[in-house]
Amino acid sequence: MRLKFSLLFTLFVCVFGHIYGQESINSSGGNASGSGGSNSYSVGQVVYITHGSGDTEAQGVQHAYEIYIIDGIEDQNTFSFSVYPNPTTDALVLETEAGDLSNLSFHLTDNNGKLIKLSDIQSSQTIIDMTGLAKSNYFITIYHKGQADQTFKILKQ
Numbered sequence: 651m652r653l654k655f656s657l658l659f660t661l662f663v664c665v666f667g668h669i670y671g672q673e674s675i676n677s678s679g680g681n682a683s684g685s686g687g688s689n690s691y692s693v694g695q696v697v698y699i700t701h702g703s704g705d706t707e708a709q710g711v712q713h714a715y716e717i718y719i720i721d722g723i724e725d726q727n728t729f730s731f732s733v734y735p736n737p738t739t740d741a742l743v744l745e746t747e748a749g750d751l752s753n754l755s756f757h758l759t760d761n762n763g764k765l766i767k768l769s770d771i772q773s774s775q776t777i778i779d780m781t782g783l784a785k786s787n788y789f790i791t792i793y794h795k796g797q798a799d800q801t802f803k804i805l806k807q
Contacts, residue, residue: 729754729799731792737805744776744790753795761787780806 681688729748736742744756754771758778766783769776771792778790783806791801 729792729794731800731802733790733802733804736802737807738780739807740779740781742778742780742790742804744771744778744792746771746774748774755793757791757793759789759791780804 729746732745734743734745746754748754751771751773756769756771756776756778757765758767758780759765766788767778780788785806788804788806789801790804792799
């Protein structure tokens with residue numbers, strides 16, 4: 651009986667004795683604060699675990715995101731565009747307040763510049779389906795009369 655208890659206790663200590671909280675190795679990070687509030691951030695986490703199907707949860711990962719306007723020709727137009735949500739898992743909304751949409755279109759390209767999708771912008775809100783695309787970075791370039799106006803960097807999760 652004593653031997654069984656000793657073996658069980660030793661097994662328990664070996665298996666559960668090395669449990670740690672969330673840990674990550676980051677290259678950088680810190681805290682930022684301003685008039686709108688404060689936020690902590692980390693950069694360069696190499697390994698993480700995801701849980702769930704459909705909507706996923708990444709354990710120990712801070713999901714910071716930015717919308718980058720990669721390219722813009724100043725004073726060409728008075729168009730204002732926004733793209734959300736970024737990062738996305740299934741669909742993006744391309745929104746504009748432009749009055750005349752007749753000469754506007756967008757191109758969706760991958761990291762290598764390969765054209766994935768192109769379409770005319772026909773309303774103030776355009777839904778861009780990304781469900782069949784791999785997790786990666788993509789670029790949406792807005793064209794006016796055939797010339798690039800703005801480019802947004804999108805993260806597909």
